[in-house]
Each structure stands twice: as C-alpha cells, then as structure tokens.
Amino acid sequence: MSFDLKNIIRRNILDLKPYSSARNEFSGDNAVLLDANENPYNTPYNRYPDPNQSDLKDKVSSIFNIRMENIFLGNGSDEAIDLIFRAFCEPGVDRVISIEPSYGMYKVCADIQDVAVDGALLNEDFSLNTENILCQIKQETKIIFLCSPNNPSGNLLEEEKIIDLLSRFEGLIVVDEAYIDFADGDGVLKYLNEYKNLIVLRTFSKAWGLAGIRLGMAFASTEIVEVLNKIKYPYNLNILTQEFALEALQEFKKRKAWLSDIINERERMEKQLTTFSFVEKIHHSDANFLLVKTKNPASIYNYLVKEGIIVRDRSRVPLCEGCLRVTIGSKKENDLLLGKLKTFSL
Ligand code: PMP
Numbered sequence: 001m002s003f004d005l006k007n008i009i010r011r012n013i014l015d016l017k018p019y020s021s022a023r024n025e026f027s028g029d030n031a032v033l034l035d036a037n038e039n040p041y042n043t044p045y046n047r048y049p050d051p052n053q054s055d056l057k058d059k060v061s062s063i064f065n066i067r068m069e070n071i072f073l074g075n076g077s078d079e080a081i082d083l084i085f086r087a088f089c090e091p092g093v094d095r096v097i098s099i100e101p102s103y104g105m106y107k108v109c110a111d112i113q114d115v116a117v118d119g120a121l122l123n124e125d126f127s128l129n130t131e132n133i134l135c136q137i138k139q140e141t142k143i144i145f146l147c148s149p150n151n152p153s154g155n156l157l158e159e160e161k162i163i164d165l166l167s168r169f170e171g172l173i174v175v176d177e178a179y180i181d182f183a184d185g186d187g188v189l190k191y192l193n194e195y196k197n198l199i200v201l202r203t204f205s206k207a208w209g210l211a212g213i214r215l216g217m218a219f220a221s222t223e224i225v226e227v228l229n230k231i232k233y234p235y236n237l238n239i240l241t242q243e244f245a246l247e248a249l250q251e252f253k254k255r256k257a258w259l260s261d262i263i264n265e266r267e268r269m270e271k272q273l274t275t276f277s278f279v280e281k282i283h284h285s286d287a288n289f290l291l292v293k294t295k296n297p298a299s300i301y302n303y304l305v306k307e308g309i310i311v312r313d314r315s316r317v318p319l320c321e322g323c324l325r326v327t328i329g330s331k332k333e334n335d336l337l338l339g340k341l342k343t344f345s346l
Helices: 010-017 055-066 075-087 105-112 130-134 159-168 220-230 239-248 252-274 297-306 331-342
Strands: 071-074 093-100 118-119 142-146 172-176 198-203 216-217 278-284 289-294 322-325
Touching: 010 075, 055 071, 055 093, 055 216, 055 289, 071 075, 071 220, 075 105, 075 172, 075 216, 093 216, 105 118, 118 130, 130 172, 130 239, 142 159, 142 216, 159 172, 198 297, 198 322, 216 220, 252 289, 252 331, 297 322, 297 331
Parallel strands: 093 118, 093 142, 142 172, 172 198
Antiparallel strands: 071 216, 198 216, 278 289, 289 322
8 A cells, every 4th residue: 555645735735934923933932922912911812822732732742752853732623623624525526434433523524515525324332333344445535534432322443443444545534433432442542653654633522521621632753744734724822722721630649549430430330220121221431431232212211301312313423323322421410311211201
C-alpha cells in the first residue's frame, strides 16, 4: 500500500493560503498589542485566544505522550470530523465509507459537504465485517470511518482488523475513540507512527467529564495535522476553554475514580436490566452506555419521557431493531431509571 497525502487532499486546500494573525510573529509578554483591533479594557478577555493553543497542546502532549505536531485541538471532536471532510473530500465527487450503525455526525458532515456515504454493515454481533468495507471501496473513496468502541453498539472493534484495513486502503482511516477510556484496550494511537493514513479522534467530553467546554482532538501525522490547522477558524478554541482545560487536566485522580464508578455501574445496570421481562438482550458494552434490546422500545421510551427520564431510541437504526441506548449515569440516576422501569407494564 502506498499512501500519499497529495493524492487525498483537495487541490484548493493544498493551494490555500491560510488566514494569518500578526500575533504569530511575536512571542513574549511585553508587547504593545495594537494589531488586532481589540479593546484595551476588560483584560484578559479583551484579547483573542492563542490560535496555536500552545500551553494546552503541551499539556495534552504530555498526557497522551504524543508530539505536539501530531495533535489537532478542536471545538469538540465534531470539529475535527467536519474539517476532515472539508480538507479531503471534493463536494459532489468524492465518497467515504462508514461502518453502519455508527455515530450520526459522519453522515451529517458528509451531507453538508455533499459527499456520498457508503454504509458498510457490521456483523450481527457488531464486529467489523472487513469484506463489507472492502467491497464498497471505489475510485472516489477518500476516507473510511470506524468508531471503537462504537456508538450506538458499545463494542470495541477488533484491532487486527483495523490494522489490516490500514495496510490495505490507500485513503485515510479515521478511528473515532471517543469512548476508549471505558474499554479494556488502549486503542490504536500506538500505531500512529507506523500508518501515515491513520487519524485517531479522542475527546474530553466523555471520560474527562468536560462535554460543556467543547474540546476534542485528532491525532495524526504532522502533514495531516498541518492541513487541519490550516483550515480551522484561527481562534477555534476560546480563552475560557483553553484556561479551564489546563486546570481540569491536572485532575487525573478524579477521572480515574469516575471511570471506575461508571464501569461498576455499567456492570450493575447490565445485571439489573436483564431481570425485566420486556428486556430481550443487552449488548456487551466497552463504553459508558448500554444498548438494550426490548420488546416494545417506543412505549418504554415514551413512558420514560413522561417520567422525566430521557434515553435514546435507536430502534430504527440498522441492526438495532428494538433497541434503546441508555447512558450510565450516577448511582442515584440509574436507581431512578430502574425504579421507573419496575412500574412500567407493557
Ligand atoms: N464521536 C462519537 C462516537 C460520539 O458519540 C460523540 C458524541 N456523542 C462524539 C464523537 C463527539 O464528541 P465531542 O463532544 O468531542 O464533539
């Protein structure tokens, strides 16, 4: 397999001269800043944030043990997904493959960019069906989207199969690992140097409990990260997010305790939910949610909404017939759900 980013990137993006901020030309603390038409009052929020996010990137680099030039930071990993489409897919021409079922934003970002998505159905047990993916590859296929652990099924995809695809496909492979911290495996970040066509997405929205500050990452080759940085909004991460994240990322201890609580609760909920007569199956989960197959998803869903509990109805999604997706909450929240389900009758 020979991967060359020049065969993948859109011509106009390759030629693009990005917006440049005069602030990039100076580093230090004592400059008189009259370059960006800011207001001199109301410090520090009168100033635009650091477009290179250097302090935060340095911190992320040490946490994940990945060099700064291999890290893109975005307004959630959703921003990275959107930029990947805009950088590499020619509207109305190029195509991508996404495993099916999977996270809905791949298709939304594809539709916005007018890019066709070829769905590659997973096996019945939600394991990766490599043949289904390979037979969808066309001349115009630029990217394959994988999600591990997958949303909404919750399972880790098999690492050997991901590696096999990375070595066989001449385009990009995005592996979305938003939920990897809840799984036993450590994911595919360790293959970043080996496969130049790999992009790994991670987020601070799940295990780190920071969905509200909007901070996600794409890890990839220096070349790919340069492209994403070139097309992002110059100030895509605001000052509040950058400052707050720097502080919050010191809290490794809290994160570990949260993770073990959530994983314990996942096991407890799995056992408890199987006791209900209307529950047919609970799919194995490596994430912070359970995909629960029920006899009557719509009436359970509507009943729970009336009781003030919101779960996700995935029953019309391929391979998820009858299924509700339930996030693992706190013990108190989970007990409330179990209590309401006890009084539910079909
Ligand atoms: N990837 C997957 C698989 C997700 O389920 C989600 C959010 N539910 C995201 C990415 C988006 O994460 P972020 O909050 O970082 O945009």
